[in-house]
Amino acid sequence: MKKKRYQNLDLTARPATFGDLLKWQKERFKKQKDMSFMIGQAPQKQQALLHTNQDKLTITWIGHSTFLIQLAGLTIVTDPVWANRMGVSKRLEEPGLSLDEIPPVDIILLSHSHYDHMDIPSLKKLKGIPAVLVPEGLGAKVRKLMKENRVYELPWWGQVRIGSVEFHFVPAQHWTKRTLTDTNTSHWGGWIIQRYMEPSTEALHIPKSIYFAGDSGYFQGFREIGExxxxxxxxxxxxGAYEPEWFMGTQHMTPEEAIQAFVDIGAEVFIPMHYGAFYLADDTTEEALGRLLTEWRHRELDDCHLQLLKHGETLSFVYSEKNCN
Structure with a gap:
């Protein structure tokens, strides 16, 4: 039976050809990049809070696209990757917390099947027996890998509610591949993590939704997500992972495009990710962060709406608008 192949909303946004890949690799040999700049580790890590928390929202950056999020009593991990290497390249910095340092996990969110977002050893080593939420087309593979776990397979705009938290799978512009023959046989996307709010709490400054964008090029779908x-x-x-832009442009955003996507969805606080852990493209950690801050200032956006995390840093709060008035 022929496998279904998934597409982007923009049908012209397709994976680069093998010829494009060879051209890029030839260009790479001519570049000399300084990789010495590091994001660094959080000076104080809050493992004790993460192991006892039942009511606060916490967001902890492990590294790359891996976050540990706690909301409404659930511990959630996004795109778990604790791998020390990605292909032939060694990890640039250690994960912010080790697998042994995090609490048992209730929910795993996978944005897509690329190796830097879905690391099978990391999946299997997470504590607990978490439910796994995956894009359409990826369910069978994950069920084979994690036979004891509940696996929910969602299409774009699909949703599932676990406890008092709703998880919505939303579009992204990307692609998938793990073997020579499985290109785009599973989908890709981002996740809205949405706490169900009782009417009596709607007027309070409590975080209502978190958007985990996964991996994406810039596309008009961000506006629809915001709507x-x-x-x-x-x-x-x-x-991160945007250079060279002629090769990466349909699948990864530049920092400037990421800010535009943030504006499109109408979120309140921007937390950057997908940089500083792996050398996946030709941009460096310092370049990505520098371009982000330059564009942020150029647009005259308030710094209180930008939260730069160290590896292992935990934000812990009931939202109070951070004096942004």
Whole structure:
């Protein structure tokens, strides 16, 4: 039976050809990049809070696209990757917390099947027996890998509610591949993590939605996400692996495009990710961060809406608008 192949909303946004890949690799040999700049580790890590927390929202950056999020008593991990290497390249910095340092996990969110977002050893080593939420087309593979776990397979705009938290799978512009023959046989996307709010709490400054963008090029779908989910508090947005732009442009955003996507969805706080852990493209950690800050200032956006995390840093709060008035 022929496998279904998934597409982007923009049908012209397709994976680069093998010829394009060879051209890029030839260009890479001519570049000399300084990789010495590091994001660094959080000076104080809050493992004790993460192991006892039942009511606060916490967001902890492990590295790359891996976050540990706690909301409404659930511990959630996005795109778990604790791998020391990605292909032939060694990890640039250690994960912010080790697998032994994090609490048992209730929910795993996978944005797509690329190796830097879905690391099978990391999946299997997470504590607990978490439910796994995956894109359409990826369910069978994950069920084979994690036979004891509940696996929910969602299409774009699909949703599932676990406890008092709703998880919505939303579009992205990307692609998937793990073997020579499985290109785009599973989908890709981002996740809205949305707490169900009782009417009596709607007027309080409590985070209502977190947007985990996964991996994406810039596309008009960000506007639709913002229209459908008008209460996004925190946006976890990728800013790295964009150079050379002629090769990466349809699948990864530049920092400037990431800011535009943040504006499109109408979120309140931008938390950058997908930089500083792996050398996946030709941009460096310092370049990605520098371009982000330059564009942020050029647009005259308030710094209180930008939260730069160290590896292992935990944000812990009931939202209070951070004096942004």
């Amino acid at each position: 459908r989910f008008s209460d996004i508090t925190y946006a976890l947005m990728p800013i």
